[in-house]
């Protein structure tokens with residue numbers, strides 16, 4: 001079922017949050033609203049659930065206007081950060097709850113709930129109260145409870161935020177598998193870019209009530225349209241550019257405080273534009289003097305992180321982060337060492353925001 005936000009306007013007091021917001025969420029996909037705290041992602045999710053009615057505009061589910069339809073008649077499954085399970089009911093009763101509310105006969109409800117608990121690996125926990133389960137297990141129950149009613153739309157509000165890193169990675173793949181199996185249109189809210197990249201079919205990157213970029217995880221990561229997106233999704237290095245210089249050998253050349261930078265990006269030059277360079281795309285060059293496209297610097301900080309080593313390099317263009325793979329050929333640089341950074345030729349030019 002396709003979901004549409006049409007000309008949404010919403011203010012809190014005198015503060016306008018959404019102005020003419022339009023957004024289409026494709027049927028059967030996992031669609032992520034990604035952005036910093038306060039950008040409006042939870043407000044959009046709550047509008048889909050029916051907890052908030054926009055000041056104006058419409059919300060369409062499969063072409064049908066549901067703007068005025070109350071929560072309990074929207075056919076939406078929800079999973080929250082804090083699990084929101086009934087503490088005084090068993091796991092089975094928690095999962096059966098939505099089915100009972102829809103007047104599904106008790107036997108059938110129990111059967112469906114048990115099948116769902118089995119799917120999330122918790123059938124042997126059916127009689128326990130939520131307090132006897134770990135955080136990760138409770139969130140599995142919350143997923144089972146949301147999906148058992150076979151909703152038309154699944155809403156996930158930062159469902160992994162309360163869990164530790166290892167569990168988050170485990171649960172996010174389970175959530176994604178369940179979503180694909182059910183083929184259910186899903187809207188996922190997160191401020192965690194890694195989670196968004198790992199799980200989504202499409203990402204809407206939001207800032208201050210606006211969708212600033214819409215695309216697949218790969219598009220948003222490799223072709224960010226603004227410096228905000230480049231920095232928020234994957235924290236790119238943003239290097240200021242002074243002016244464009246004549247092209248050489250098909251590569252565009254730009255003057256910067258770190259010397260001449262090269263790129264094949266097609267984005268037109270404008271005042272304030274920046275070169276967005278991912279830390280993992282920068283390598284160390286072995287040369288005495290910088291050539292065009294290389295930036296000299298001094299190693300300020302080194303962190304060994306197992307699969308990669310991350311460096312902070314002080315350069316005339318500010319501090320540049322470099323992530324070097326743990327590959328044995330790569331010599332580890334040391335604090336205080338003079339280095340030469342080789343920037344990639346396909347670094348992207350982004351609008352300043």
Ligand SMILES: Nc1ncnc2c1ncn2[C@@H]1O[C@H](COP(=O)(O)OP(=O)(O)OP(=O)(O)O)[C@@H](O)[C@H]1O
Pocket residue numbers: 012013017035036037038039040041042043044191
């Ligand atoms: N009921 C409310 N009354 C007044 N202001 C509100 C209300 N709900 C949200 N806001 C404001 O609207 C803005 C967007 O809030 P929202 O919760 O949608 O953002 P968010 O991106 O989900 O942030 P977070 O991740 O912190 O929840 C914030 O500035 C918030 O303070």
